[in-house]
Structures are given as structure tokens and as C-alpha cells.
Amino acid sequence: MEIEEVAAAEQVVTPWEVSAPDGVIDYDKLVDRFGCQLIDAAIVDRIAHLTLCPPHRFLRRGIFFAHRDLNRILDLYEAGEKFYLYTGRGPSSESLHLGHLIPFMFTKYLQDAFKVPLVIQLTDDEKFLWKNLTIAECKRLARENAKDIIACGFDVERTFIFTDLNYVGGGILGITPEDHIGKVSFPPVQAAPSFPSSFPHLFPGNDQLRCLIPCAIDQDPYFRMTRDVAPKIGFQKPSLIESRFFPALQGESTKMSASDPNSAIYVTDSSKQIKAKVNKYAFSGGQASVELHRKLGANLDVDVPIKYLNFFLEDDDELDHIKKEYKEGRMLTGEVKQRLIAVLSELVARHQRARAQVTEEMVDAFMAVRPLPNMFG
Incomplete structure (x- = not known):
């Protein structure tokens, strides 16, 4: 070699x-x-x-x-x-x-x-x-x-x-x-x-x-x-x-890239953009047909919607349930993606609301070279 x-x-x-x-x-x-x-x-x-x-x-x-x-x-x-x-x-x-x-x-x-x-x-x-x-x-x-x-x-x-x-x-x-x-x-x-x-x-x-x-x-x-x-x-x-x-x-073999907006979900994306990106681009570990999927189930190791839910879905019991049902073919890719779209849309909307409240004065306050008397309080 x-x-x-x-x-x-x-x-x-x-x-x-x-x-x-x-x-x-x-x-x-x-x-x-x-x-x-x-x-x-x-x-x-x-x-x-x-x-x-x-x-x-x-x-x-x-x-x-x-x-x-x-x-x-x-x-x-x-x-x-x-x-x-x-x-x-x-x-x-x-x-x-x-x-x-x-x-x-x-x-x-x-x-x-x-x-x-x-x-x-x-x-x-x-x-x-x-x-x-x-x-x-x-x-x-x-x-x-x-x-x-x-x-x-x-x-x-x-x-x-x-x-x-x-x-x-x-x-x-x-x-x-x-x-x-x-x-x-x-x-x-x-x-x-x-x-x-x-x-x-x-x-x-x-x-x-x-x-x-x-x-x-x-x-x-x-x-x-x-x-x-x-x-x-x-x-x-x-x-x-x-x-x-x-x-x-x-998927893991590709890199999120600023030059390819479809490789990632951005904190500026609308719920409509999130839905379109997840449905079209999120790599699925599901099978090629519904019949095959019911029979063989999903490969969770490569499935991006499952990976994203692992990061962002707070409820451990719900995550375990989704993984089990999807792996055994009872849950379809479309259903998993639907749940992910809801989770990401809520997370991004929450971030956008918080971001809208941040003023230039707040940035100045965080960046001011100053002592922090209550930092260990």
C-alpha cells in the first residue's frame, strides 16, 4: 500500500x-x-x-x-x-x-x-x-x-x-x-x-x-x-x-460550510426554511421503501435527524422512544423529521426573540474592561 x-x-x-x-x-x-x-x-x-x-x-x-x-x-x-x-x-x-x-x-x-x-x-x-x-x-x-x-x-x-x-x-x-x-x-x-x-x-x-x-x-x-x-x-x-x-x-462525512447554507440550520432561519432544509437535506438512516423500512428499521448510526434530536430534544424518555420505534421500523423517517422540525423551530424562534432584545449598549457592557465583584457570588 x-x-x-x-x-x-x-x-x-x-x-x-x-x-x-x-x-x-x-x-x-x-x-x-x-x-x-x-x-x-x-x-x-x-x-x-x-x-x-x-x-x-x-x-x-x-x-x-x-x-x-x-x-x-x-x-x-x-x-x-x-x-x-x-x-x-x-x-x-x-x-x-x-x-x-x-x-x-x-x-x-x-x-x-x-x-x-x-x-x-x-x-x-x-x-x-x-x-x-x-x-x-x-x-x-x-x-x-x-x-x-x-x-x-x-x-x-x-x-x-x-x-x-x-x-x-x-x-x-x-x-x-x-x-x-x-x-x-x-x-x-x-x-x-x-x-x-x-x-x-x-x-x-x-x-x-x-x-x-x-x-x-x-x-x-x-x-x-x-x-x-x-x-x-x-x-x-x-x-x-x-x-x-x-x-x-x-451527514458526518460532510462539513457545515458558510458557503453552503443548506449544510446547516442557522439561527436566522425561519420555521419555513428549517422545515425545507430538514425535509430535503437531513441524511436519513431509513430504508429506500416503506415496506423495507418496516422490515429492517433505520440505521441510527448515520441518521442525522436522530443525531440532531440527541443534541436538542430535552426529554430523555421521548428520545429513547423515538429511537426504539424508528430502529424497529414502526416509525418512519418523515415522522422523525417532523418532530425534529418542531424542536428546531422552537429553539431557533426562542433564540431570535432573545437576540432581538440585545442592544449595542449590552454588547458594550459585556465587553467593558471592568472588575466583576460578584463573579464568584
Whole structure:
């Protein structure tokens, strides 16, 4: 076998590319290769016990499934010590799709459950480097994305949202749009928020405060680097809690793409658009005919409507019922899609209502460089 063929047969997971030969990511292999740990039922139970909150469905269903040093964070929390959360978004499009919302929905749960502060990084500098966008456009997209993030319900008294070009670039390092691009080295910029000293207005004199980073597992390489470097420069290693990927409508073998609006459900979509996209594009694990489907049932491993319900349908009993009926051929693809359309339409309409309430002044309030006196309250 040629070397190229061997490489092609391997799954590739980096911050820039996610692909698998058969279109299905082998998460066990990935955890093994990256060297992180699986989240087991004992950890989920422990989080519920420590926070006195029911575990989020993303935890119950193994969507956030892997971690690095999560138990260390829980040990410290149990002993009365604090930590902070850090997550982020690369603002390359006007509107977020549902996949973009996953880390923010989960981070909001963590903020509410543990009552801890949160920093959210908008990497407008990265988008200036990798996309054909002006500085002004990158800054505008960052503010628009911030409104969608704020609409997830974060607590302004515990949350600092910042853009790299404002807080890191122009603000501290004095980088201008005319400067040579070599001045901007991106991975360390993404690593820096893992260290409390990056936020002197929030954590003065608390350089050993621990950080927990909720993210998709393709971001792991950034933070492996960060964790290697941290002890050498006198900081604690950040902990990670990592999610599976959210598939494109056409299935796991394709990528959600801003250039293909039919690959994803966007938070700006109308209920009519959601219905059309799910019915036409959501990859089905059902059989080719009703007769065959009644006989053989659906393949849930590849069925996108089931995967989406796994993310967004809150009721565990209803989800289990749908899976059982569909797998055994008693429920048809059209019925599963109908339920998904209802769930997604409600979720997106709720988000749109919340987004409409977010003003420019609210964005300014979340982005103001200020102390947060009640952040651990």
C-alpha cells in the first residue's frame, strides 16, 4: 500500500480539518491518540452532586464526552476553591449555525451550575489572517456574533467578552492594520486566556487560578500545547471538557460550510426554511421503501435527524422512544423529521426573540474592561 493510501485511510482531526474515511469519526481512537480521558457516569454524577443541578443533556448523553484534568477542577471546587471558564468563537460569518451554539449552551449551564466567571474570546484577528476580510469587517462580525452569544443568556456580572483586535492587539501590543502580519502569532493568542494573568482587571494577584475550557475536541491540539508550556512559565495547566462534533445536515462525512447554507440550520432561519432544509437535506438512516423500512428499521448510526434530536430534544424518555420505534421500523423517517422540525423551530424562534432584545449598549457592557465583584457570588 502506498503511503498516500495509508494516510487517506486515517481519520484527520485538527483545528482546521476534520475528516474520516467512512464518514464516521471513531471517538475512542481519537481519545486514545490525543491522550485525554473519557467522561464516565461517575464524573457526571459527581458534577450533579457538587452543583446540586441536574446534569445537562450534553453530559447525560455523552455529547461532552472527554476531558483533561476535569477531576482536578472538581477536587478544588469541592475543597472550596474557585476556577473560571474560557471559551471562544472565530467570527467569520454574520450568523451562527446550531453547531456554533453547542459550546455556548453548555458553557452557560456550567456558569449557572458552578457560579463562576467566564471569559469569551472572539478571535477576529484569526479571521483577518485566514479569511479575505478587512479589519473593520472582522470587528463588525465579532460584535454581531457577540449578540448571538449574549442571547444564550450569560450573566453580565460574571462574563467578560473580548475581541483580540481590541483587547490583545491594538489595546496592548499596538498592532495596526498596516503592520506586517508576522507580528501576529495566533496559537499563543488562543492559549493566553487560559492564564488568569491575561485578565488583571478580573483576577489581580490570583495567577494560580485554574481554568476550565469547554470546546469541541478538534481544539484539543491548541490546548495540549498550552498545557505543555504552562508549568514552564509558572502557571497551572488549564483543564478541558470536550464535545463530539455536530454533523452537517448531509451527514458526518460532510462539513457545515458558510458557503453552503443548506449544510446547516442557522439561527436566522425561519420555521419555513428549517422545515425545507430538514425535509430535503437531513441524511436519513431509513430504508429506500416503506415496506423495507418496516422490515429492517433505520440505521441510527448515520441518521442525522436522530443525531440532531440527541443534541436538542430535552426529554430523555421521548428520545429513547423515538429511537426504539424508528430502529424497529414502526416509525418512519418523515415522522422523525417532523418532530425534529418542531424542536428546531422552537429553539431557533426562542433564540431570535432573545437576540432581538440585545442592544449595542449590552454588547458594550459585556465587553467593558471592568472588575466583576460578584463573579464568584
